[in-house]
Amino acid sequence: MIQSNKDIETDPLRFPGPGMLERAAQLVRFLRKHCPWDREQTAESLIPHLLEEAHEVVDAIRKGSDEDLEGELGDLLLNLAFQIVVAEESDSLDTESVYRRLEEKMVRRHPQLFGNDEHQDWEKLKKSERAETEGVLAGMASGLDPLTASYRIQERVAGVGFDWKDYRGAREKVVEELEEVTQAAEAGDSTGLEEELGDLLFAAVNLTRLAGSHPTTVLARANMKFRNRFQLLEKLARDNGIIIEESSLEVLDSLWEKTKKT
Numbered sequence: 715m716i717q718s719n720k721d722i723e724t725d726p727l728r729f730p731g732p733g734m735l736e737r738a739a740q741l742v743r744f745l746r747k748h749c750p751w752d753r754e755q756t757a758e759s760l761i762p763h764l765l766e767e768a769h770e771v772v773d774a775i776r777k778g779s780d781e782d783l784e785g786e787l788g789d790l791l792l793n794l795a796f797q798i799v800v801a802e803e804s805d806s807l808d809t810e811s812v813y814r815r816l817e818e819k820m821v822r823r824h825p826q827l828f829g830n831d832e833h834q835d836w837e838k839l840k841k842s843e844r845a846e847t848e849g850v851l852a853g854m855a856s857g858l859d860p861l862t863a864s865y866r867i868q869e870r871v872a873g874v875g876f877d878w879k880d881y882r883g884a885r886e887k888v889v890e891e892l893e894e895v896t897q898a899a900e901a902g903d904s905t906g907l908e909e910e911l912g913d914l915l916f917a918a919v920n921l922t923r924l925a926g927s928h929p930t931t932v933l934a935r936a937n938m939k940f941r942n943r944f945q946l947l948e949k950l951a952r953d954n955g956i957i958i959e960e961s962s963l964e965v966l967d968s969l970w971e972k973t974k975k976t
Contacts, residue, residue: 738795739802739809746799757800764793776934835873850874861929864919877924884921891917943973 745752767790774782795809802808825831850870858866871877878884891914898907919929947969951958956965 734791735795735798735813736809738791739799742792742795742799746803755796755800757797760793760796760800764790764797767793776938859930860915861919861933864916865923865929868920868923872923878920881921881924884917884924887917888914888921943970946973946976 742752747753767786771783771786771790774786798807798809798812821828826833850873851867854863854866854870868877878887891910895907895910895914898910922929922932947966948958950956950969950972951961956969958966
């Protein structure tokens, strides 16, 4: 909820503004007042735009384009400001309350930086903020993609000690799950196979986490590597008069091996 001016005066922020978020909100307020399309938007109608802009920011980061990133971050900032202003119109929050809540959370979770305590595990700090009746997995966003959801589940339970000592345990679990996939496939058990494939993917995410990486990051890189190599394979095929659709797997494998050496 929005705090009164009296509350703000007696409880000053550690990093006072105003700043870019407030300026973006002012822009949205102007657009809501003068543009029919902007005025009719709701928090829900803006969700697709918010998600799209977040993905475009990620694409710009992965491309390594500072110019694209600057533009996409601006678009994302606009969408964040839009959500705040729409909520502000119902008197449920504003830029001040959003930032205040963010700062208070970061102060709580960085006690070593703000003189409150020594460094503490991030997940344990988050657990202390949840109600005693809530489990470790309570409050997770339902809209997370499956890879990220798996990672966050594993990260949370690891925070209370339910974890392998290192990546070796997770690697052995991947080997175990792969064998169970093979058994289900050979038995012709389609339902069991689907379940075992899910377990295998979950185990692979855990191995990735314990190896120090995030599954969405490494998979995105693998996708890009495959795309680049396959596009090169297509070029090699064209240069050699090979029609991919009419070629054997052996021929395509030979071209694929050549792409690895290029």
